[in-house]
Amino acid sequence: MTHAMSGPVTLSLDRPNPFDPPRDLARWREEGPIRPMLYADGHVGWLVTGYEAARAVLADPRFGTDLDRLHPPVGGRLTQRLFAGIPGFFLHQDPPEHTRIRRLLTGQFTLRRAKELEPRIRQIAGELLDGMEKAGPPVDLVEVFALPLPSLVICELLGVPTGAQESFQRQSEVMLDLDSTSDQVREAVSGLMAFMLELVDGKRARPGEDVISNLVATKQLTKEEIAGVAMLLVVAGHETTANMLALGTFTLLRNPAQLAALREDPVRRAPAAVEELMRYLSIIHIGLLRTAMADVPIEGHMIRAGESVTVSLSAADRDPARFPDPDALDVTRPATGHLAFGHGVHQCIGQQLARVEMRVGYPALLERFPGLRLAVEPEQVATRSDMAIYGVHRLPVAW
Numbered sequence: 001m002t003h004a005m006s007g008p009v010t011l012s013l014d015r016p017n018p019f020d021p022p023r024d025l026a027r028w029r030e031e032g033p034i035r036p037m038l039y040a041d042g043h044v045g046w047l048v049t050g051y052e053a054a055r056a057v058l059a060d061p062r063f064g065t066d067l068d069r070l071h072p073p074v075g076g077r078l079t080q081r082l083f084a085g086i087p088g089f090f091l092h093q094d095p096p097e098h099t100r101i102r103r104l105l106t107g108q109f110t111l112r113r114a115k116e117l118e119p120r121i122r123q124i125a126g127e128l129l130d131g132m133e134k135a136g137p138p139v140d141l142v143e144v145f146a147l148p149l150p151s152l153v154i155c156e157l158l159g160v161p162t163g164a165q166e167s168f169q170r171q172s173e174v175m176l177d178l179d180s181t182s183d184q185v186r187e188a189v190s191g192l193m194a195f196m197l198e199l200v201d202g203k204r205a206r207p208g209e210d211v212i213s214n215l216v217a218t219k220q221l222t223k224e225e226i227a228g229v230a231m232l233l234v235v236a237g238h239e240t241t242a243n244m245l246a247l248g249t250f251t252l253l254r255n256p257a258q259l260a261a262l263r264e265d266p267v268r269r270a271p272a273a274v275e276e277l278m279r280y281l282s283i284i285h286i287g288l289l290r291t292a293m294a295d296v297p298i299e300g301h302m303i304r305a306g307e308s309v310t311v312s313l314s315a316a317d318r319d320p321a322r323f324p325d326p327d328a329l330d331v332t333r334p335a336t337g338h339l340a341f342g343h344g345v346h347q348c349i350g351q352q353l354a355r356v357e358m359r360v361g362y363p364a365l366l367e368r369f370p371g372l373r374l375a376v377e378p379e380q381v382a383t384r385s386d387m388a389i390y391g392v393h394r395l396p397v398a399w
């Protein structure tokens with residue numbers, strides 16, 4: 001149904017229900033797939049809420065991701081700005097620069113490569129769960145499992161030597177700590193960058209079988225660019241997977257019928273459940289930011305060169321035109337085609353790895369703790385509605 005649209009809307013990040021997209025998005029999507037929106041700096045850009053329109057924008061090379069041109073839709077600053085100027089940070093580069101770097105990595109992030117890592121991921125998950133069992137209930141699932149799992153996998157991927165893992169984790173912890181100030185994060189970013197530069201030197205001297213050594217071997221990137229790529233992999237692959245593991249577990253614990261369906265055959269049902277949790281939760285909270293680099297007509301609107309566009313993945317992934325009964329969590333539905341990993345040239349390069357981490361992580365957790373439950377009232381679980389990536393700050397659980 002199409003209603004007459006009023007003036008530009010203002011995006012709220014408030015979620016009346018912790019598992020549903022921010023307020024108003026569903027209503028706005030009903031009114032149309034794209035609409036004018038007031039940005040934090042006072043200029044009027046666009047908000048995309050419909051699935052097809054979201055795909056169209058993300059697939060269109062006339063929309064760019066250059067940090068200098070992006071404007072925050074809400075809040076005073078873009079957290080991404082902390083990474084401005086880091087060479088090799090290709091998430092915020094447009095083709096052909098983006099293509100030059102990304103194509104050197106794609107071969108290392110295939111499904112086959114992710115599957116090869118599966119036994120090691122299973123082992124890491126098992127060891128973390130041993131620690132959790134030993135600690136005894138209650139524990140914070142984020143601290144003991146959801147965050148260290150992707151963190152250790154990234155160490156493995158980048159070939160961070162065992163002795164240096166602690167220093168790496170200390171630096172990335174500050175960077176990812178939600179209570180860190182901008183100054184602390186800035187300091188951690190430069191600390192981690194220094195760590196990465198040293199790591200690249202180490203790999204030049206003693207190559208291994210890891211992403212950094214492989215990038216060094218291509219001889220196509222500078223040392224700084226390789227360190228920047230490594231930095232991006234840490235930033236992009238850490239909090240995202242961690243939040244999916246923790247928020248996904250919270251979601252399952254609050255949907256007992258769905259949890260029971262997954263528990264019936266966790267390993268076989270995990271792949272579909274992971275896709276559905278990805279769709280249902282679509283954790284990139286604000287959405288993906290783009291700037292039009294030319295005039296582009298979309299769904300009857302003309303987006304002018306220079307205007308900002310925010311693509312709300314959480315609204316698109318609940319579009320009833322694409323997913324029947326979209327607000328119902330159904331871990332057995334075919335949810336593929338969701339946009340939670342993005343779409344187009346920037347579509348998540350780590351998606352197969354993230355999938356394996358989740359397909360291993362959820363069943364391992366559920367099988368180890370058949371009585372897993374929240375250790376606090378659900379209302380007491382603090383959600384990250386103030387962060388770029390949605391999730392939970394802590395998830396106290398018992399069993």
Ligand code: HEM
Pocket residue numbers: 065090091092102154232233236237238240241244283284288289339340341342343345346347348349350351353354
């Ligand atoms: C559940 C976990 C994850 C989610 C929800 C997620 C989501 C996303 C999304 C939506 C994008 C597109 C951003 C855009 O178009 O502006 C993206 C890009 C990216 N992701 Fe992921 N991601 C996850 C896990 C990972 C992992 C495990 C890694 C690597 C180890 C990773 C590395 C990257 C990189 C490097 C990019 C930039 C790609 C480019 O610009 O070409 N992600 N991710």
